Each structure stands twice: as C-alpha cells, then as structure tokens.
Amino acid sequence: MTLIKDRAVIIGQGYVGLPVAMRAVHGGYDVVGFEIDPTKVSALNSGRSHVEDISADQLGEMLGTGRYRATSEASDLAGFDVAVISVPTPMGEGVPDLSYIESAARTLAAHLSPGATVILESTTYPGTTEELVAPILESGSGLVAGEDFQLGYSPERIDPGNPTWRLENTPKVVSGMNPRSLEAVQGFFDRLVDTTVPVSGTREAELTKLLENTFRHVNIALVNELAMFARDLGIDVWEAIDAASTKPFGYMRFTPGPGVGGHCLPIDPSYLSWQVERSLGQTFRFVELANDINEHMPDYVVRRVQALLNDHAKAVRGSTVVVYGLAYKANTSDARETPARPVIDQLLRLGAEVCLVDPHVAAEQFPSDATPCDGSPDDLADADLVIYLVDHDDFDREAIVASGVPVLDCRRALSGPNVQHL
Numbered sequence: 001m002t003l004i005k006d007r008a009v010i011i012g013q014g015y016v017g018l019p020v021a022m023r024a025v026h027g028g029y030d031v032v033g034f035e036i037d038p039t040k041v042s043a044l045n046s047g048r049s050h051v052e053d054i055s056a057d058q059l060g061e062m063l064g065t066g067r068y069r070a071t072s073e074a075s076d077l078a079g080f081d082v083a084v085i086s087v088p089t090p091m092g093e094g095v096p097d098l099s100y101i102e103s104a105a106r107t108l109a110a111h112l113s114p115g116a117t118v119i120l121e122s123t124t125y126p127g128t129t130e131e132l133v134a135p136i137l138e139s140g141s142g143l144v145a146g147e148d149f150q151l152g153y154s155p156e157r158i159d160p161g162n163p164t165w166r167l168e169n170t171p172k173v174v175s176g177m178n179p180r181s182l183e184a185v186q187g188f189f190d191r192l193v194d195t196t197v198p199v200s201g202t203r204e205a206e207l208t209k210l211l212e213n214t215f216r217h218v219n220i221a222l223v224n225e226l227a228m229f230a231r232d233l234g235i236d237v238w239e240a241i242d243a244a245s246t247k248p249f250g251y252m253r254f255t256p257g258p259g260v261g262g263h264c265l266p267i268d269p270s271y272l273s274w275q276v277e278r279s280l281g282q283t284f285r286f287v288e289l290a291n292d293i294n295e296h297m298p299d300y301v302v303r304r305v306q307a308l309l310n311d312h313a314k315a316v317r318g319s320t321v322v323v324y325g326l327a328y329k330a331n332t333s334d335a336r337e338t339p340a341r342p343v344i345d346q347l348l349r350l351g352a353e354v355c356l357v358d359p360h361v362a363a364e365q366f367p368s369d370a371t372p373c374d375g376s377p378d379d380l381a382d383a384d385l386v387i388y389l390v391d392h393d394d395f396d397r398e399a400i401v402a403s404g405v406p407v408l409d410c411r412r413a414l415s416g417p418n419v420q421h422l
C-alpha cells in the first residue's frame, strides 16, 4: 500500500526548498511552494528565480506544467498529502533559533489531515522532529503523530553551485518516527531522487547531517591551522596538500581559505555542541577548536595584508585594496556569514579604501563603506593591493595577475611574481 498521494507543499522557497519543489514537480506532484517573503513569491510566479541552481528556464518549465505555484496564503495549504519544511535554522546569541520551524509547523498543523505526511528538512539538532515538531502538529490538529499522520526527517545535502552532485543524484537519507512514517517519507523521496538511504530513527538522520558538516568544519580548520604554521616554517602547504591528495585511500582533500561561511558550516556544528553541552554538560572540544580557528581566519588574512603592504613600504591606512568576492563560496550569490565581511570591516577600520568586486551578490548586501567596483583596468591601476577571497568563474584572473598589483590569493587560483598564497 502506498501512503503518499500527490499534493505536496514545500514550506520555504530558498536554496533548499525551491530545488525540492522542482524535483517534486518532476516526480509528478502538484506542488505549492509556501513562502512568507512576498517578493520571492511574486518573483517566482513570474518566472524569476533567486536561487542560482534553478535557472529561469527551469522555473519557467516548472510553471509551465501548471503543477507549481508559490504562495504566501496559508489557505493554499489545505488538503496537502505531504509537506516538507525547509526554513532557516540560525543561531541566535549562541542558542539554536528554531522559531522558523515552530512557525512553519503551526501553519501546517491548521491544515493537517489524517493520512498526510510531514517531513522536516531544515538542519537541526537531534530530537527536534519528535520533541518540537510533533507536539506542535498534534496540538494544532488534534491528530496523533505516527498514527493519524506520518512524521519524519530527511537532511538536505544540496551543494549550491555544484554541477555534478545535484539533488536528484545525491543519495538522500530518510527517516520516520516509526516504520509507517519511514515508508511514507521514503516513498515521497523515491519519486524525487535516484537513491534513498533509510536510517532507523529521526535522531540518527538529524545527527547524520550534523556529522557531515562537523566533519567538513573540523577538516577545514585543520588545513587552515596547518597553512598558518607551514608559512612560518617556510613550507608550501598547498604543494603538500596536492601531494597528499594523490593517496588513493585514507585521505580527503580540504584546502585552506579565509574562513567558513554560508548557512551550514559556521552554524550546524554549534547546534551539536550546544546540544551536547545542554544535555550532557560537556564541551564538544573538536567543534569549539574548529570554531576558534575558522572564526579567526579573517584576522589572519588581515595580518597577511598588513605584512604584504609593509613589504611595499605601505600602511593599510590610505591604501586602496581591491577585494574580489563577497559570497562565501565560488559561483554563488550567498553572502550569509561570509568571512569576506569581517575582512572588509577590519580593513575599513584600519583606514583602507576598499573596492569590492562581486557580480554575483546584490549591491544592497555590500558593506556600506565599501565601494562597489567591477575589477576594471582602472580599478586595478588605482590599487595598492588585491585580496582574492572567492574564485568565481567569471573573475578575470589573468588581468589581476597582469596588473602587477601585489595579490594575496586565499584560494590558490592565481600565480605570478606578484601573487602570494594564503
């Protein structure tokens, strides 16, 4: 017996929710994309995508099926068979902020009917699905989770800008609060992705996501700290990383950078350490150490800038620094928690003129005291130093090197006599 029918609602139409909505349409569902931001709703319904991984053509195709529309009207949720919650889970004052999940669950509860399935997809600490979401859904609907309706958790593994591993070909971990719920959650995602990976409970699925991101966070911190020591020892860390990467087993490549950003790495491991501290009274030392190292990488970048200017008998004050990249990673417009911001803020405080180049990020998001630039020959001619923070494909690397301006390249994307790597 299949538990899933055909009307899906996806709560939150951001980096995660919009691709899920698109795959659900592809899987044959009638999809309502529920989104509280009315500007996103009207843009989506008129074919404008705010998520790079979904092109205007793809959005147009999805709208053209007549089986997708975005809405802010809660009444449009009535009669859903399956709902996916993909809303933000930030940290507020060092504590997980689950208010978006709570609000989404309250909205869903009013429209929950017997036989429906609710799936939490936001990243969060283990226990959220059953301890937070289930009671809200039950009290708002009068129904019993696991009996009258199905409830599960499936973490998102989307990697914005990754052309190889997309939602549909990345294995999807699925879970339910009981076997019937697992069957419903897996049945839904089997129609969206190539491979589903069932785990025995929602807490295991919630922990899976935090494990994956904590693993990345810790390994990035490891190479970041190594990069700082290697430089002081006079050793090229990048060459060592390349050489180590030739080992076909037991090694995974991570590269140094100016710090971590986005919605995941600066936040998710802290959800886990917060829960360990709250529930067990213990410190998750790996997470604390990785936070400490990664959060201080922007300071290190600024120290390297000071040293490089010093080599040219210049001070930061009064120097013009062209910064390439505000987004937290290449080829995305996502500037949430970006390490570029503390780098730029410190340079401005030290008295530099900062000229910022990032065609992917909307100018409204630029720090107000930085001057938006396009990296033209004139911009480079006036520069005392370039910091290459993000390796967007459309940056003109050759022009940067050819300008002869001293460059601090935090991605090892450039090479030339005027280029220093992080």
Ligand SMILES: NC(=O)c1ccc[n+]([C@@H]2O[C@H](COP(=O)([O-])OP(=O)(O)OC[C@H]3O[C@@H](n4cnc5c(N)ncnc54)[C@H](O)[C@@H]3O)[C@@H](O)[C@H]2O)c1
Pocket (backbone or CB within 6 Å): 011, 012, 013, 014, 015, 016, 017, 034, 035, 036, 037, 040, 086, 087, 088, 089, 100, 103, 104, 121, 122, 123, 124, 156, 157, 158, 159, 160, 263, 264
């Ligand atoms: N961005 C990523 O690469 C990524 C990857 C894996 C997991 N995640 C996780 O997925 C979740 C969502 O992240 P995102 O990057 O899609 O965030 P996002 O900010 O891009 O999108 C979330 C959307 O939800 C909307 N929203 C908030 N509250 C709402 C509500 N009550 N009802 C309807 N809409 C609401 C917001 O307006 C926003 O458009 C987070 O928990 C995040 O950690 C993100």
